[in-house]
Amino acid sequence: MARIRLFIDHPLVAGQAVPLDSGQAHYLSGVMRLPPGAVIEVFNGQDGAWSARIADATKRGGSLEVLAQVAPQRDPPDLWLCFAPIKKARTDFIVEKAAEMGAARILPVQTDFTNSERIRQDRLQAHAVEAAEQCGGTFVPAVADLVSLSRLLDGWDASRRILWADEAMAGPAETLANLPRGPWAILIGPEGGFSDAERARLSGLPFVSRISLGPRILRADTAAVAALALWQAALGDWQ
Amino acid sequence: MARIRLFIDHPLVAGQAVPLDSGQAHYLSGVMRLPPGAVIEVFNGQDGAWSARIADATKRGGSLEVLAQVAPQRDPPDLWLCFAPIKKARTDFIVEKAAEMGAARILPVQTDFTNSERIRQDRLQAHAVEAAEQCGGTFVPAVADLVSLSRLLDGWDASRRILWADEAMAGPAETLANLPRGPWAILIGPEGGFSDAERARLSGLPFVSRISLGPRILRADTAAVAALALWQAALGDWQ
Known part of the structure; x- marks a missing residue:
């Protein structure tokens, strides 16, 4: 139903790998039971929303491969x-x-x-x-x-x-x-x-x-x- | 600081006694440590807010003496x-x-x-x-x-x-x-x-x-x- 979305405190660029912290990696693999290859949505607070593929995710950490921007950045009013x-x-x-x-x-x-x-x-x-x-x-x-x-x-x-x-x-x-x-x-x-x-x-x-x-x-x-x-x-x- | 207020499902008339259920009586005597004679505020959803004096309150129940109306009834919009x-x-x-x-x-x-x-x-x-x-x-x-x-x-x-x-x-x-x-x-x-x-x-x-x-x-x-x-x-x- 709902997309799985993660905040990643890292620049988001197509084709680049970004690290998962242990909490995020555990959430993806242990809680949501997503296998490597599964696609989720990520954002970093300034570059909009991106699709990203799970490269690996274990209890200790893991990484994503950033695929493509799926939504522009939208900032709230001041x-x-x-x-x-x-x-x-x-x-x-x-x-x-x-x-x-x-x-x-x-x-x-x-x-x-x-x-x-x-x-x-x-x-x-x-x-x-x-x-x-x-x-x-x-x-x-x-x-x-x-x-x-x-x-x-x-x-x-x-x-x-x-x-x-x-x-x-x-x-x-x-x-x-x-x-x-x-x-x-x-x-x-x-x-x-x-x-x-x-x-x-x-x-x-x-x-x-x-x-x-x-x-x-x-x-x-x-x-x-x-x-x-x-x-x-x-x-x-x-x- | 804040007044103690209780909803009482009973008509409120000056000078009348109204019963407390066991939860309310316990709250007044056991939780708030109010002695008999202490004055609280009560309302029943239709007669405004009233002051009321604790006549007795134990774990099992108790009663209040209704004193005087302190605020008119105020209903919300429909x-x-x-x-x-x-x-x-x-x-x-x-x-x-x-x-x-x-x-x-x-x-x-x-x-x-x-x-x-x-x-x-x-x-x-x-x-x-x-x-x-x-x-x-x-x-x-x-x-x-x-x-x-x-x-x-x-x-x-x-x-x-x-x-x-x-x-x-x-x-x-x-x-x-x-x-x-x-x-x-x-x-x-x-x-x-x-x-x-x-x-x-x-x-x-x-x-x-x-x-x-x-x-x-x-x-x-x-x-x-x-x-x-x-x-x-x-x-x-x-x-």
């Missing part, structure tokens, strides 16, 4: 997702969904009410890779290391607007269709929302626009997907 | 979510998200490419209750029993429009803001999409509108949240 990490499963989920929904970059952000003091960046990056493999994408968003919201805002490039999903909003929300195109970042708070100090700072920034996600309180993972959907439909590549 | 059940965790997730996002009714639908032949309706309903408890809602969407798509469409009331998230769409998508208000149902397919026969039938129905969820293939759970967000923002109560 949209970042900044979110406060929550419980492990829901943080994994946010990364998976951000990759599926077409975020270009994923930034875990430590806020005043964030419980997690650290994240496993490598594990989250692996979730982004897996989501791209599953969803037919050719792009993998980079997951950044955890950074505090105050440091992130200190170094912010004001040409990138911030879409702030503000669950404690009083006053009118922006209508997304009226907002300018260009680089954006969605900012999703932790379960307890933002602190008063954070809210005051965000409210005073000229490049921040606030949107409402309705009258019900959404979990952070729900809010992330909902905000990504609204942005993509109004300003992104869903039109 | 929106159904019809979806093809997928793997257990992702099906649970869809139900949770539908309750958070303000679906009024949740209908698991068996399609030609649905793997599950049965669902645990009681377990899914419990997930909807828990989502409402967590998210400050006063309404709990009813989860229907599994029904086949063909039977569902045979008995469909044509005054309820269907928003079909069609991942194999060729041709222009509808713009949600141009669609009429009124009762709607969102229809999300299984991982393998709809069969040709299902696609032909849906395409021929006058009350079906197709929307695009972008150029990437979304998992069914992602598609459900994204479609709910777009509908709520354009036609629902997020404006």
Whole structure:
């Protein structure tokens, strides 16, 4: 049914051999039971999707022969997702969904009410890779290391607007269709929302626009997907 | 921090006692360690939110004394979510998200490419209750029993429009803001999409509108949240 797709961190050129790591080789031979000669799809995040033939694959490793490009590279719009990490499963989920929904970059952000003091960046990056493999994408968003919201805002490039999903909003929300195109970042708070100090700072920034996600309180993972959907439909590549 | 909220399947009237089931009583006394006299928030899905005092709570059961209404009943728009059940965790997730996002009714639908032949309706309903408890809602969407798509469409009331998230769409998508208000149902397919026969039938129905969820293939759970967000923002109560 579904094509088998692997992310290969290597240049993809017709006729060239590319190595499989032990996890990928085991997946192909041990889990999917594919023999040498079987053809799968590979991508490296910048050269589109390619067909590739299994040259050899054992528990220890293996290699593929790259055949031909089957789909062009398709990059998402210039949209970042900044979110406060929550419980492990829901943080994994946010990364998976951000990759599926077409975020270009994923930034875990430590806020005043964030419980997690650290994240496993490598594990989250692996979730982004897996989501791209599953969803037919050719792009993998980079997951950044955890950074505090105050440091992130200190170094912010004001040409990138911030879409702030503000669950404690009083006053009118922006209508997304009226907002300018260009680089954006969605900012999703932790379960307890933002602190008063954070809210005051965000409210005073000229490049921040606030949107409402309705009258019900959404979990952070729900809010992330909902905000990504609204942005993509109004300003992104869903039109 | 967060208020403790319980769904109580009982009329709520000031001064009246309402029973706790053993799970709720254990949660209050054993898990949350609340003593008799502690005040929590309760709702029954139709009478708004009420404060209530713990009269007694042990492992076996207990009761609350209802105090006063603290929030009016707030019902979601008349929106159904019809979806093809997928793997257990992702099906649970869809139900949770539908309750958070303000679906009024949740209908698991068996399609030609649905793997599950049965669902645990009681377990899914419990997930909807828990989502409402967590998210400050006063309404709990009813989860229907599994029904086949063909039977569902045979008995469909044509005054309820269907928003079909069609991942194999060729041709222009509808713009949600141009669609009429009124009762709607969102229809999300299984991982393998709809069969040709299902696609032909849906395409021929006058009350079906197709929307695009972008150029990437979304998992069914992602598609459900994204479609709910777009509908709520354009036609629902997020404006």
